[in-house]
Amino acid sequence: MISINSNYQKLKANYLFPAINERVRNFVDTQPKADIIRLGIGDVTKPLPAACRSAMKAAIDEMGTVEGFHGYGPEQGYGWLRETIAYHDFQSRGCDISSDEIFISDGSKCDCSNMLDILSKNNSIAVTDPVYPVYVDSNVMAGHTGDISSEGYYEGLTYLPITADNNFIASLPKKKIDIIYLCFPNNPTGAIATKSHLEEWVNYALKHGSLILFDAAYEAFIQNPDLPHSIFEINGAQQCAIEFRSFSKTAGFTGTRCAFSVIPKDITGINHEGNKVKIWDLWMRRQSTKFNGVSYIVQRGAEAIYSAEGQKEIKQLINFYMTNAAIIYKELEKVGFNIYGGQHAPYVWVKNPVGQTSWDFFDHLLKQANVVGTPGSGFGKAGEGYLRLSAFNSRINVETAMNRITSMY
Numbered sequence: 146m147i148s149i150n151s152n153y154q155k156l157k158a159n160y161l162f163p164a165i166n167e168r169v170r171n172f173v174d175t176q177p178k179a180d181i182i183r184l185g186i187g188d189v190t191k192p193l194p195a196a197c198r199s200a201m202k203a204a205i206d207e208m209g210t211v212e213g214f215h216g217y218g219p220e221q222g223y224g225w226l227r228e229t230i231a232y233h234d235f236q237s238r239g240c241d242i243s244s245d246e247i248f249i250s251d252g253s254k255c256d257c258s259n260m261l262d263i264l265s266k267n268n269s270i271a272v273t274d275p276v277y278p279v280y281v282d283s284n285v286m287a288g289h290t291g292d293i294s295s296e297g298y299y300e301g302l303t304y305l306p307i308t309a310d311n312n313f314i315a316s317l318p319k320k321k322i323d324i325i326y327l328c329f330p331n332n333p334t335g336a337i338a339t340k341s342h343l344e345e346w347v348n349y350a351l352k353h354g355s356l357i358l359f360d361a362a363y364e365a366f367i368q369n370p371d372l373p374h375s376i377f378e379i380n381g382a383q384q385c386a387i388e389f390r391s392f393s394k395t396a397g398f399t400g401t402r403c404a405f406s407v408i409p410k411d412i413t414g415i416n417h418e419g420n421k422v423k424i425w426d427l428w429m430r431r432q433s434t435k436f437n438g439v440s441y442i443v444q445r446g447a448e449a450i451y452s453a454e455g456q457k458e459i460k461q462l463i464n465f466y467m468t469n470a471a472i473i474y475k476e477l478e479k480v481g482f483n484i485y486g487g488q489h490a491p492y493v494w495v496k497n498p499v500g501q502t503s504w505d506f507f508d509h510l511l512k513q514a515n516v517v518g519t520p521g522s523g524f525g526k527a528g529e530g531y532l533r534l535s536a537f538n539s540r541i542n543v544e545t546a547m548n549r550i551t552s553m554y
């Protein structure tokens with residue numbers, strides 16, 4: 146008999162989306178004519194930018210020629226894409242990141258969980274509560290936690306609550322934590338970090354020799370030019386942070402798949418003999434063995450995001466979603482709801498005005514307005530009482546949903 150990785154059995158079954166679907170199904174059974182609007186989705190809805198499509202079509206034709214054919218590419222990604230990214234996303238914002246420090250991948254979800262391959266089980270780990278569930282579950286799978294408590298917390302993880310009381314900004318842990326996951330702009334709360342907040346974290350990490358895993362998947366949604374887009378805008382971050390970026394939300398690449406991680410060459414960890422080892426070397430080794438790169442065609446599509454045409458198109462995409470977010474925010478504010486986020490992120494985080502729990506609010510909106518949100522409690526205990534509404538939808542759906550909700554109050 147083979148034995149399995151029993152850590153998987155510690156995982157809490159992912160009830161959230163199946164539970165949402167079940168409630169919606171049950172409701173539709175009783176009200177078959179109901180016109181349901183789903184504002185629960187965390188996936189983009191607008192089509193791929195034309196600039197990306199033409200670049201990918203040209204790349205396909207190139208692949209059909211002897212001279213233009215590409216087989217296995219560099220595991221780290223093509224140099225031309227990494228150089229474009231390094232210049233456009235980092236150097237032009239004053240961050241000293243070189244193309245060597247960029248690793249192209251097929252997704253940030255994979256990167257942030259695969260990163261655990263090169264880190265030991267002995268690290269203490271902190272996540273916010275609520276949180277993007279991938280950070281927690283991948284640590285459970287890797288055996289970095291104990292069992293889950295009846296309260297829903299995994300033993301061995303440190304949870305940093307983010308609520309309206311602290312403006313959805315976690316306080317620094319009192320004790321030393323080795324690895325800290327941060328996500329700004331935040332999924333699910335829509336919160337944003339100022340430069341001074343990130344400075345606090347970088348100083349903490351430098352003082353304790355910690356590593357910050359910074360998820361900037363929603364960086365392109367930041368509206369205020371003074372807010373940091375990258376952790377590397379903070380002095381010292383190159384000694385203590387890894388950043389995850391993705392084209393999924395920026396350019397509608399959720400189904401096309403392309404992302405990248407930034408791993409500065411300065412970052413080190415210690416091995417079991419107490420000697421310093423470069424994290425970059427380990428990640429390079431890991432990727433060269435376990436990953437064979439993103440397709441040439443998709444990397445050409447990603448490169449086109451940085452062309453003048455591509456930039457214009459993604460600005461329009463993001464403005465479209467952010468106008469949706471502004472409509473949700475403004476309409477719900479009018480009827481006196483307590484609302485957060487939505488200003489630099491495509492998510493609005495709404496406090497339940499009608500009952501105790503997130504599910505009470507979910508049911509209320511489903512039954513009275515036929516609008517589906519995502520219960521905040523699904524992202525962690527401290528998300529209880531909130532609902533996440535997503536701006537990834539059509540204008541007409543967002544407006545109709547808001548009309549229905551506001552007419553209830």
Ligand SMILES: *Cc1c(COP(=O)(O)O)cnc(C)c1O
Pocket residue numbers: 187251252253254255277328332360362390391392393394399403404
């Ligand atoms: C959507 C999202 C990502 C992107 O994941 P991909 O695998 O690149 O599609 C990463 N982090 C968060 C918090 C997200 O919501």
